[in-house]
Amino acid sequence: MNNAGSPRKPPGLSAHGDDIPEALRETPALKPKPTRSGWRLFWWGFMGFAIALIAGGLAAWLTQSISPGSLTGGAAIPxxxxxxxxxxxxxxxxxxxxxxxxxxxxxxxxxxxxxxxxGSIRLRQAAAERFTEMSNAARADGVDLVTISGFRTVEEQQYLFFGIQAEQGQASTERAEVSAPPGYSEHHTGYAVDVADSSQPETDLEISFENTPAFKWLKENAAYFNFELSFPENNPQGVSYEPWHWRFVGDRDSLETFYKARTPTARLGS
Structure with a gap:
């Protein structure tokens, strides 16, 4: 067949009949395959984000769960x-x-x-030695600590609770606000002591003792002799504030005696 009469295809035109030269025609771009290192960076980044997210949530939960307010029903504590x-x-x-x-x-x-x-007031040997050292140090600073009470037997506590309760016509719950029942006093341990200021006897076993030179000295120095205030204000045990009541926590037995026994659900006085 004679093709001489057919129009010749200009050079450079595609066989499809359009006017875009094949050399200039766009071809679909091939997506590069991720390299092994690229996948590794991606997974490391994802894992880092996940860990940060989980850690942030855990920190927020812990802050809410064990904040000082949560330990005391909402009140801030030292x-x-x-x-x-x-x-x-x-x-x-x-x-x-x-x-x-x-x-x-x-x-x-x-x-x-x-x-x-x-010899009428006693403590356990280790507590007695440190208390004597503390009293001497206070006296050297011009403060005279008076000891009101130390170790008490369960029998002695029997009178302090039931005897005085009967004398004053108090209900058991009322008496328990100021005195522990027999068998439930820190004084039984031989580590607790009630102190006073010789210059202000009217503050003996009163909250006003906190205004005396003796209490100020104890707050600043008692820890150096392994003594601590048993029941400060707003204490987590819920015991009434007793600025005159101090206890020895200078060895393993005394520490375990008080800190293994403690519980935030306890209430009232010692």
Whole structure:
């Protein structure tokens, strides 16, 4: 067949009949395959984001769960009190309490030593030695600490609770606000002591004791002799404020005695 009469295709035109030269025609761009290192960077970035997200959520939950307010029903508490509450054992149940007080064993007579010249007030040996050192240091600073009470037997606490309760016509719950039932006083341990200021006897066993030179000195120096205030204001145990009541926590036994027994559900006085 003679093709001479057919129009010749200009050079450079495609066989499809359009007017775009094949050399200039766009072809679909091939997507580059991700390299092994690219996938690795992607997964590392994803994992880092996930870890940060989880850590942020956990931190927010912990902050809400163990904030000072959550330990005291919403009220802010000092750091030391917060720590005490955190150390309270989960195993201490409300059934261990009597009218809000925790039980304590009576110290053996063989472990007691006098802290007064007449020997009428005693503490456990280690506590007695440190208390004597503390009293001497206070006296050197012009402060005369008076000891009101130290170790008490369960029998002695019997009168302080039931005897005075009957004399004053108090209900048991009312008496428990100012005195622990027998078997439930820190004084049974031989580590607790009630102190006063000789210059202001009217403040003995009163909250006003906090305004005396003796209390100010104790707040600043008692820790150097391993003594601490048992029941500061707004304490996590919920015991009434007693600025005159101090306890020894200078060895393993004393520390375990008080901090294993503590519980945020306890209430009232010592």
């Amino acid at each position: 750091l030391q009190a917060g720590l005490q509450a955190a150390l309270a054992p989960a195993g201490t149940q409300s059934s261990d309490l009597l009218l809000g007080h925790l039980p304590y064993e009576e110290a053996p007579e063989t472990e007691l030593a006098p802290i007064t010249t007449d």
